Amino acid sequence: MSTNAAKNLFIYGSLLCFVVLVILTIDTMGKLDKRAPEITEEVNAGKKVWHKYDCIGCHTIFGNGSYFAPDMTKATERKPKEYLKKFLLDPRVIKADSAMPKLGLNEQEADDLIAFLDWTSKVDTNDWPPKPILASAIAGKAASAGQALFQKHDCSACHQIQGIGGAAGPDLTQVGARRPDIDWHIRHLKDPSSVVRDSAMPAFTDMNDEELKALAEFLITLK
Numbered sequence: 001m002s003t004n005a006a007k008n009l010f011i012y013g014s015l016l017c018f019v020v021l022v023i024l025t026i027d028t029m030g031k032l033d034k035r036a037p038e039i040t041e042e043v044n045a046g047k048k049v050w051h052k053y054d055c056i057g058c059h060t061i062f063g064n065g066s067y068f069a070p071d072m073t074k075a076t077e078r079k080p081k082e083y084l085k086k087f088l089l090d091p092r093v094i095k096a097d098s099a100m101p102k103l104g105l106n107e108q109e110a111d112d113l114i115a116f117l118d119w120t121s122k123v124d125t126n127d128w129p130p131k132p133i134l135a136s137a138i139a140g141k142a143a144s145a146g147q148a149l150f151q152k153h154d155c156s157a158c159h160q161i162q163g164i165g166g167a168a169g170p171d172l173t174q175v176g177a178r179r180p181d182i183d184w185h186i187r188h189l190k191d192p193s194s195v196v197r198d199s200a201m202p203a204f205t206d207m208n209d210e211e212l213k214a215l216a217e218f219l220i221t222l223k
């Protein structure tokens with residue numbers, strides 16, 4: 001290649017890359033507004049509560065913050081709002097050994113925070129944060145109908161089995177030894193507070209009797 005050809009390649013190549021960059025930037029800017037839902041008064045108030053209690057001192061959100069506690073970007077996606085509210089008001093009511101302190105939020109602050117977290121959950125973040133790698137690695141390899149239901153209903157959002165899953169509810173690795181009664185599990189799944197006083201676990205009312213039985217059978221094998 002002659003010096004001139006190399007020079008042209010460099011100049012026109014750079015120019016082309018610059019033009020592509022400008023086009024992509026304009027395209028992205030045009031889409032940004034559509035990626036987030038509307039910011040209401042409540043969402044705004046919730047963001048102030050988030051700062052007031054320095055949630056970011058322990059949690060991450062949109063990739064910022066501390067790695068001490070779970071990421072909050074998609075908090076309302078996997079967990080019911082009533083559950084999150086209970087947790088915010090007093091984490092130890094839900095998990096006796098919770099590492100999150102009772103911060104002293106009032107009802108209004110909790111509602112505002114949930115509105116804020118619901119807003120962040122609905123922002124299109126290109127699937128950020130990634131789903132836990134281990135949890136998705138075992139998904140799809142269910143050995144029984146009950147285990148498949150466990151995955152389908154995302155029980156591992158709150159429960160761990162052998163170290164995989166969320167830590168909001170009790171660890172289920174040995175639950176079959178603790179609670180060997182199938183009927184107890186069926187009643188618990190349908191209406192947790194009918195067997196556990198003030199249970200913060202959401203009710204799973206959309207499963208039929210056959211599914212409830214299969215799931216309960218899976219649970220009692222865990223020991």
Ligand code: HEC
Nearest residue numbers: 053054055058068069070084087098099100113166167168
């Ligand atoms: C001192 C650190 C700390 C602060 C401050 C803190 N958290 Fe937490 N939070 C935790 C830890 C640790 C957990 C994990 C639950 C556990 O195992 O105790 C948690 C769990 C949670 C959960 C439940 C997550 C789940 O997976 O069920 C929510 C919701 C939450 N925090 C929201 C907040 C909000 C909102 C604030 C600010 C008002 C906040 N946290 C402030 C440490 C903290």
Ligand code: HEC
Nearest residue numbers: 079083094153155157158168169170192196199200201202
């Ligand atoms: C939003 C969080 C959450 C989700 C989702 C959830 N649980 Fe729970 N679970 C809890 C909490 C909190 C408790 C403790 C209170 C109680 O026992 O009812 C609990 C308790 C349990 C217990 C009793 C454990 C023990 O040691 O007594 C079992 C079994 C259980 N859950 C199974 C399931 C199954 C199966 C699913 C999915 C269909 C599920 N959970 C989904 C939060 C959750």
